[in-house]
Amino acid sequence: KKITLSVIKADVGGFVGHSGVHPELVKKACEELDASPLLIDHHVTYVGDDINLILTHELGCNNEDIRRLARNILSACTEVAKKLKLCGAGQDLLSDAFAGNIKGLGPGVAEMEIEERKSETVIILMADKTGAGAWNLPLYKIFADPFNTTGLIIDPNMHCGFNFEVYDLVEKKKINFAAPEEIYDMLVFIGAPGRFVIKHVYHRGTGEIAAVSSAQPLYRVAGRYVGKDDPVCIVRCQTGYPSLGEVLEAFSHPHLVAGWLRGSHIGPLLPVEVKDAHPVRFDGPPRVIALGFQLAGGKLVGPQDMFADPAFDNARQVALDIADYMRRMGPFEPHRLHLDEMEYTTMPQVMRKLKDRFIDLPEDRETGT
Ligand code: 13P
Ligand code: 13P
Ligand code: MG
Ligand code: MG
Ligand code: MG
Numbered sequence: 001k002k003i004t005l006s007v008i009k010a011d012v013g014g015f016v017g018h019s020g021v022h023p024e025l026v027k028k029a030c031e032e033l034d035a036s037p038l039l040i041d042h043h044v045t046y047v048g049d050d051i052n053l054i055l056t057h058e059l060g061c062n063n064e065d066i067r068r069l070a071r072n073i074l075s076a077c078t079e080v081a082k083k084l085k086l087c088g089a090g091q092d093l094l095s096d097a098f099a100g101n102i103k104g105l106g107p108g109v110a111e112m113e114i115e116e117r118k119s120e121t122v123i124i125l126m127a128d129k130t131g132a133g134a135w136n137l138p139l140y141k142i143f144a145d146p147f148n149t150t151g152l153i154i155d156p157n158m159h160c161g162f163n164f165e166v167y168d169l170v171e172k173k174k175i176n177f178a179a180p181e182e183i184y185d186m187l188v189f190i191g192a193p194g195r196f197v198i199k200h201v202y203h204r205g206t207g208e209i210a211a212v213s214s215a216q217p218l219y220r221v222a223g224r225y226v227g228k229d230d231p232v233c234i235v236r237c238q239t240g241y242p243s244l245g246e247v248l249e250a251f252s253h254p255h256l257v258a259g260w261l262r263g264s265h266i267g268p269l270l271p272v273e274v275k276d277a278h279p280v281r282f283d284g285p286p287r288v289i290a291l292g293f294q295l296a297g298g299k300l301v302g303p304q305d306m307f308a309d310p311a312f313d314n315a316r317q318v319a320l321d322i323a324d325y326m327r328r329m330g331p332f333e334p335h336r337l338h339l340d341e342m343e344y345t346t347m348p349q350v351m352r353k354l355k356d357r358f359i360d361l362p363e364d365r366e367t368g369t
Contacts, residue, residue: 003040003298004063006055006111007124007232008070009214013081013089014049018129020278021046022086025077029053032073038065040298047277047289048128049087050230051077054291056298061111074107092228108214110232115208120295121237123247123306127269129279129286130259132215132231133193134269138250139164139211140190142235142242143201144179149246152180157240158203162210165200166190169218170225178204194258194341203240211235226343229263237292248290248306254319256326260284263343266334267326268319273308285323 015022026044029051033042043054053073059066074093081089092107114120127134141148143162151158164177166189177186189196197215202208213233218225237244254268260283267285277289290306329335339347 001116002058002060002113003116003295004057004060004066004111004113005122005234005295006057006061006066006070006109007052007126007214007234008055008067008074008107008109008111009050009052009126009230009232010074010092010107011050011088011230012074012078012091012093013084013086014091015084015086017087018049018283019280021049021051022081022084024080024084025051025086028077028080029073032076036069038069041300043291043293043300043303045126045274045289045291045303047126047274047287048230048279049091050126050128052124052126052232054124054293054300056295056300058298060113067109070107108216108228108230108232110212110214110234112209112212112234112236114236116295116297117239119238121244122293122295123235123237123244124291124293124303125233125235125288126291127232127257127286127288128230128277129261129263129267129284130231130257130269131194131227131229132213133195133197134231134255134257134259134286134288135213135215135233136190136193136196136198137255139198139201139213139233140183140187141250142247143210144183144186148249149242151242151246155240157205158242160204163202163204164190164198165202167197167199167215167217168195169197169215169227170195172217174199206240208240209236210241225340229259244292244306248312251288251290251307252312252315254315254322256322257286258337258341259286264337264341264345265326266337268322270319270323271307271312271315273305275308281323282327285319 029044040056045052078090146152161179167174199215201211214231218227235247251271256266257269260267270285270287272287291303292306293300293302326335
C-alpha cells in the first residue's frame with residue numbers, strides 16, 4: 001500500500017502585514033480538513049504569512065481531488081481573510097490581490113508517493129520570505145557533502161550517493177546529476193538558485209524518492225520572470241537516508257537567500273521554532289521551520305518542532321548578526337537584489353522621467369572621461 005504525503009501551501013492573507021497567519025485561518029483549514037473523506041491524516045501549520053496543509057492520502061501525486069480539496073480550503077480561508085481585511089487577502093489565489101500574477105496563481109506543492117518503511121521518518125521544511133532556490137544549498141549539503149552528512153561515508157546504505165533532479169526554471173527543462181561523480185558540473189547550475197533549482201533527490205541504490213521541493217517554472221509577467229515564493233520541501237530520514245541530525249545540520253550555518261522585504265533583498269535564512277515563525281524585522285529575515293513526523297500507516301505521528309533546540313541558538317545569533325550587517329547597506333546591492341530579480345522596481349518609471357536628462361558620452365576612449 002502506497003502513501004502519498006502532500007504539502008500544499010499558500011499565502012491567503014497576512015496577519016499583521018506579511019508577518020503571520022491569523023488563528024481563524026488555521027481553525028478554518030482544520031475544520032474543512034477534518035470533514036474530508038479523502039485523507040488519512042492532516043496537520044496545519046504556518047511560517048510567516050503562509051499557511052501549510054500537510055496531508056496524507058492514498059491518491060498519489062498530482063491528484064485532482066486532492067488539489068481541488070486544497071484549493072477549496074484555501075479559498076474558504078481567503079473568505080475569512082477578506083472578512084478580517086487581512087493583508088493581501090487571497091494573495092496567492094486571486095488575480096486582483098497580487099499585481100500581475102495570473103499564470104502562476106495557485107498554491108505551492110511538494111509531494112511524494114512512498115512505500116512506508118518499517119520506520120518512516122520525514123522532516124518537512126517550510127520557509128517564508130524566500131524562494132525554492134533557498135533549498136539548493138542545504139539539499140546539496142544533506143545529500144552530497146560528507147562534511148555535513150557523515151553517513152555518506154560510514155553508512156553502507158548511503159555510500160552509493162544520490163541523484164539530483166534540477167529544474168531550469170527559465171528554459172523549463174530538467175536534468176539529472178549523479179552525486180558524487182558529477183558535483184562539479186551540478187554546482188555550476190545549482191550555485192545559481194534564482195534559475196536552477198533542485199526539485200527531486202533520489203536514492204541511487206533503490207531509485208526511491210529522498211526529497212522533493214515545491215520548485216516550479218517561472219512565468220513571464222510584463223517582460224520579467226516571476227516565481228512562486230515561500231517554498232516547502234519534504235525530506236525522508238534514517239535507514240538509507242540522512243539521519244534527522246544530518247538533515248537539520250545543513251541549517252546550522254545560515255546561508256544567504258533572496259527574498260526578505262518586498263521580495264527584493266538578500267538576507268540570512270533564520271532557523272526558528274513555529275512560535276517564532278513571524279518575520280517582522282524589515283519583514284524578515286527570511287526564516288525556516290522544520291517539523292518532524294513518523295508516518296504510521298499514513299498517520300502523521302507528531303509533529304516535533306525540530307528547531308526548538310537550543311543547539312541552534314548560535315546559528316540564530318549568526319543569522320541575526322548577518323542581518324545587522326546586511327541591513328546597513330540599505331538600497332545597495334548585494335543587500336538589495338539585482339535589478340532583474342526584484343519583485344518591486346521603479347526603474348522604468350524613473351528612467352522614463354529622466355530619459356531626456358541623460359547625455360551621451362563620447363564613444364572614443366581618449367575623450368570619454
Ligand atoms: P541512539 O543511540 O540515541 O539511538 O542514536 C543513534 C544514532 O545513530 C543517532 O544518529
Ligand atoms: P510574502 O511573499 O511573504 O507575502 O512577503 C511579501 C513582502 O513583500 C514582504 O515585505
Ligand atoms: Mg504575504
Ligand atoms: Mg509569505
Ligand atoms: Mg510570498
